[in-house]
Amino acid sequence: MHSAATAGDFFFLSRIWLIPLFPAFGAAMMFFFGRRLQKATVSAICVGVVVVAFLFACFTVNDYTHFAHGTGQPFEKIVYTWLGSGDGHLTFLKKDGSAAAFNADAGFLLDPLSAIWLLFVTGVGMLIHIYSVGYMAHEGGYYRFFGYLNLFMFAMLTLILANNYILMFVGWEGVGLCSYLLIGFYFHRKSASDAANKAFIVNRIGDAGFILGALTLVWYLGSFRFTDLNPLLRSGHFAIGDPVLTAAALLLFVGACGKSAQLPLYVWLPDAMEGPTPVSALIHAATMVTAGVYMVARSNAIFVLAPTAMKTVAIVGALTAIFAASIGLVQNDIKRVLAYSTVSQLGYMFLALGVGAFAAGVFHVFTHAFFKALLFLGSGSVIHAMSGEQDMKFMGDLRQRTPTTFWTMFIGMLAIAGIPGLAGFFSKDEILWQSWSSEGGAYRVLWFVGFATALMTAFYMGRLIFLTFFGKPRMSHEVEHHIHESPKSMTVPLVILAICSVAAGWLGVPPSLGGSNPFGKFLEPVFAKEAHVMQVEEPRQLAAGEKEEEHTDPMEYTLMGLSVGAAIVGLGLAWRAYAHAGKDYKEPIAQAAPPLYKVLYNKWFVDEAYDYAFTGRRKVGDVRLGVLGLGEASSWFDAKIIDGIVNDAGWVTRAVATLSTWWDKWIIDGLLVNGPAVLSRFLSYPARLFEWGLVQWYALVMTAGLVGFAVYYVWK
């Protein structure tokens, strides 16, 4: 923790809180004035604020490196306390019975981890903003789209710069909201609004886990603040496998599953492709979905103390990776393939996290952000060129017509497939190697899963590229006639991203290939301590340590070779199967193994299963399960049991009321109330002879009285 005086020397660093506010300003402008602004103005404002944010972020990180001097010490800037209060008004009892103040700050934390996220979120975000200017040029709701995008940027930056779980949760929810809004951008389309709802609901499950985990932590440890928690956890006071921490870690992982689309909560992500393509690229490939990874990495101190949770993460990640990849093999929708690919890659990342290779996971996030964004934007460009057609069956032979898109996407394919020299190779290989090597080979079975996934990845990516850009044109004539390369605002980001896809990997060239892994070094301070913990508690687990790497070098090269081979084989298979596809081509997998194809094509029937089990949209026989089933059951319960009781009670009441009415009417009203009234009416009859509403009668009585008095006095 450094004093503000030190931080105050750095202009940008001390104003770190401005970074999220730039896009927030853009969003506010759109909210209040967007309707009245010209499209050019809208683009200027919205893209401008993101560019400013990106530049600001660059300078901030620059400041930070000077600030930290390579020590990786976190920089924390607490603007104000927005939840709870410093003077302990909002107190609670911790697990151990001691009182603690509930404090959540609007505080900003910058350490290497968040610095990386900050850079690629703003960077990729900026590129995608620029791309969107071209992509959305002819769409309605232009200002709305950019307002949402800016709002998303604000939320995402809040998430990654938060210095505590609660503020992080704000950003977490914010990105969820923006995801919902942007998936449902074409809200007039039922599928889009359904997808938005699905994303929102599934995310809610994860969010519930997140907030429960965070609250468990604060209940156990007394603080949300990462700078408080990490030293505490790393101090060694907590045993490895502490059940509360395990529970908290698992709950947090549920949140990560939701946000980062892991089994079993991945279902929303493929559907989220209903949104505009830049959204898919930004939110559902590059940034938001990595929030889970970020969160787990941020919570590494907890996970390290909870091996069960780590195992769970690793297994879930590996299973997700192969599961999604298997689905991706046969999908025809270009964006869907990419979506499953994303899920699969996210699985990789979690695999890395699970096996304790946090740096590797983060590195894969970093590289993945570039090439996946590239692929998505490329697919968007393709769709743009194809007049909205997304089905690969009706594409083909686009490489001459859209050369930039083809080449950039081709690079992206090579990167994701793991061809040496490109980003994917370094990061993916690192993960595979870590999963092979960590914990002394306890996870080696997961390496096989990862390896199979790598093979599949290469195959489906090859399939995507070959079906799209090679073979013969399979589209209709009108569509073919309209094919054109996308505008500059779309291709330039593609090219930049393609360059990044190549270059990003070189930041983390492992020592085994003669590099120094500066990326890992940069991140080391964040994860260093837990290695220390592990070393202390269980030296055997020092698999990630540098010393052992030296011992296992040959194996690493073997594995590297194997994975490169897998990539090449996969691409080769795909080339053979799809490179010459004509109009009448049949899906080779379907030809070879129809049942498998059916299962894969229907995504392992997971959605259906969910429908049966959770949503209840499908009935099992006559019984409806899931939420709707619960609803039906509770409806039945309400109608028959509760209402029955109510009705019976009502009957009883009515009976009593009938009795009491009779009593009231005849005894109370009749005898006691009306009785005196009738009596007084009877008695007042003579009085009413004198008072009946005619004014003249009063005058007459006056006259009579006058006469009477006068007569009396005169003749007394």
Added chain:
Amino acid sequence: MVPITTLHYLVVAAALFVLGVVGVLTRRNVVIILMSIELILNAVNLNLVAFSRMWGNLHGQVFSIFIVVDAAAEAAVGLGILIAFFRNKETINVDEIDLLKW
């Protein structure tokens, strides 16, 4: 020819007064009732002026002037009420005005 004395005036005033009272007590038309009230006031005025003549001072005349003032005020307010009433109920019959509040 009997000289005219105060008594004569008193008889005339009594007749006018009773006519006014009859009008007030029996007519339905509010306007005519108001006119009858004017008749009554005139009868009183006549008495006052006659007595003023009888006693040889001016108090009766001054009072009759006050009564004229009062009659003017009464006519203005009475007719104002009548118009406001007529606007709402479209009737000027006193026996249809038998509620305390509309």
Added chain:
Amino acid sequence: MTDVPMANVKDNTLPNAVSQVPSSHLDLETPEHPYLDSNELIINMGPQHPATHGVLRVILKLDGEKVLGTECVIGYLHRGVEKIAENRTYTMFNPYVDRMDYVAAVSNGLGYCQAVEKLLNVEAPPRANYIRVILTELNRIASHQLWLGTHALDIGAMTPLFYTFRDREEILKIFEKYCGARLTTHAFRIGGCQYETYAGFEKDVKNFLAFFPPKIDEYETLLTGNRIWIERTKNVGVISAEDCIALGVTGPVLRASGVKWDIRKAIPYANYSDFDFEIPIGENGDTYDRYLVRMIEMRQSLRIIEQAINGLPEGPIMAKVPKVIKPAPGEIYHSIEAPKGELGYFIVSDGSTQPYRLRVRPPSFVNLQALDLMVRGMLVADVVAVIGTLDIVLGEVDR
């Protein structure tokens, strides 16, 4: 002499404006107020009424003295002039048009003759046109004089009526000397003029030119600065330029609302382009402005007459027109600036000697539409003033 501002209006262009003119239909059945309103009553003004200038019937719905709405009932003087035209030859119909706006018969004849000339593709010789202009402008003055007298009489000033009638006599004398008739002149023929100017015509007209300006000053002395006159006419019967255009109102009424639209300038006919004169416009579109506009128009007419009589060319007064007028089949619309506004003739010829259809666009008829708009919310007395200021002639309204 009041100078009417000519600013801020484009020359001879009609603004393309649309306004919401309330329906003039008077709902006589449903009460405006849900409660009983003892003040509301319906009055028939006319057809026998001193202020309706003939046989106009105006149904007034009043709240006390305030006008809630009006409905004009016309047609008491309907003679079927347009139908008559279908059964007369072109030449025979010429005198009939004099009976429409009988106080501006010369203008009516000019419009008709020019319309038929246009149908025949005949151009009247310049001398004829100059004579036509002189007589027409004299007639405009006469019409305005009649308007001024009756309008002032409606508002309660009796004397101007007699002054204007006295001076109108001079004009009628010139007419009488020229063609033998004072009112329904039948002065022009298709193709030119029937009569050459009589000896002394120029002298008479010049005498009139010298005689009349002091008389206008006299009228203005009586009215223009008169407090009561101003109170009675300022902000009475105000109509905006947009409403005027929406209703098709033309003539001095339109010009008083600030629209500089005069067919003599906009679409010059009968050599009007030879003469130098100005078009007065008003600012407020109220009765007082209309009064001023007409007063200035009289002076401008004098200018035109002066130029015409000084530049009266020599030459024939009749173009070559066949004895039997049989225009080629076709249709024609021709309009002139009559004293009361745009007077238009639409003639359909089927090639025979009689018009297949003849339709007149009478300015009074169209201007009368503005009555309801102008008097709503005003008092009964203003209805009279507004009828006067619209300068309608029922012979023309009903035809």
Added chain:
Amino acid sequence: MLTSTINAFTSYLGSPLPPGNAGNQLWALIYVLIIFAGVAVVVLCMNWIERKALAHFQIRLGPMRVGPHGLLQPIADALKLMLKEDIIPDEADKLVFWVAPLIGLVAAFTVYTVIPFGPSQAVSDMNIGILFMLGVSSLGVLGIVTAGWASNSHYPLIGALRSSAQMVSYEVAMGLAVVSAILMTSLNRTGTGTLSMIGIVQAQQQQGIWFLFKFFPLGLIAFVIFAIAMVAETNRSPFDLAEAESELTAGFHTEYSGLRWSLFMLAEYAAMIAVSAIAVTLWLGGWLHPFPNALNGPAWEFIFSLFPGLTFGALALFAVIGTVRMPSHSFFRIQRAGLAVFALLLAFIALLLFVIAILGRNPDASIAARFREGIDYVYWFMLKVAIFMYLFIWYRATWPRYRFDQLMKVGWKVMLPISLGVLILTAIVGVFVS
């Protein structure tokens, strides 16, 4: 009986009091008859004068056919109106329709009982004279309202409501102006004022100034207000909305014709003369000739007493000139003769007046002197009234008509405040002066 009657007849002649005050009912009756007949004649003359004057304003000749220069036109009019069929509308309220013109007429003529043509040349000198005049002339409204209502028709009803509202409104300003004049009468040693018409004129004489010029310009303002209000009060142009021909055809008497209509006309002109008489009495010194205090003494008295004769002489001269200028065509023979006779008549009257003036030049109690004095008074009074009558005609020829709301605005928002202010200022100034 006869002798006592003759006594009563002659005994009054030397009285300095009006017959009503002198208790001389016979002379009162004679005065009433003279005034009634006189007013009727004057109204007829007014009819002719108005038509002629208006015509000349409007550059026409007016009546020329009936008699020389239409002199007999009023008689012809009266005959025609009397012989005209008397139409009462079916739906009218017959009784009220019949009574209404009478109310107006009676109200207009009753006023004359207190108009002082001279210090003793009045029917009666009530000590509430001006109050009585205002009260009775305000009864004229009743005739108009009932006439409009009884006709059972829209235009008359509106006209009646208009005119009655107008009269009631202007009565307020008028009354206040009158009060400020009455206030001036109390500016004497005793501090006691008077409502008596004769008393008011005498107060002016005593104070040596016409109230028109008293507290200049307060008296003048009050007078102007009264002069305007009286035009409105009599429904004359430019306040003739009630009978605005171009709006309401003829106002409250739309449905009237013949004799009844002529009664309305008679009442209107009588009312005009009456209010003019009030104005003359209150502000213009009534019967006093100009500068009565400066130009007194027998010589001036004599000179001023020649004026009536001179006036009639001038009229006779006019008639003679007219006679001479009449075209010598035989067609005009009778007219010419008639005009000549008329001129002779006027000349005879002038001669008579001269004779009386000369005979009664000594201010003693002789009958001739009393006669001369009376003629003087009546002459100056009528001359002043005649100026007002001419003004009425002049207004009519010159001005357009006010609109109803403008009229009310003028009445309530201009005249009333000004008259109130004048009243208050007069009171203040009066207190300081006395």
Added chain:
Amino acid sequence: MNPALVIPALAHPSRMAAAFIDSAPNPAAPIATPWFFYGLAAAAVISGLLVITRRNAVHSALSLIVTLLSVAGLYLMLYAPFVAGVQIIVYAGGIMVLFLFVIMLVNIERVSKERQFNRIWPVGLLASCALLALFMSAIQKGKSLFLDRMVQLPEGTNTQQIAAALYGETGKMGQYTFAFEIASLLLLVAILGAVIMTKKKI
């Protein structure tokens, strides 16, 4: 011109007695007084009767005007000319015009075709007769109380005396000045009340 004739009636009150045919010495009863009295009284009572019996309110109002004028005449006979003048100008010229206005405003045909008297009219009539009987018997009984004389009031200065009573004479307040001011306040209140009640919207 006699300068003494400032206010002639004031200066010569005795001249009023100068009767012309009947030279009866009663100073309070000038010529033909009984006939005038009977005539005016009869007119007042008969038209008063018409007021309460006419169907048409306008007729009633006109009858009431006759009554009022007759009563004004009676005031004159009682040497109260100022009260008579006030009676004419206020009652006949003001209040009755107001009445006529209102009648025209609320003039509905229905009213004159309906029942004119209320249901209790016999009782009302009876009570009124009792009242009349009471008055008559009271007059009869108290005949001796009334002075059999008519004090002559100076008619010529009547107005001035009333003014003195209402406004006070020079330098001192009148007996009724305060009451008079209160009455003016009452009138003001009545004006405001009438305006507020009658106006449709204020």
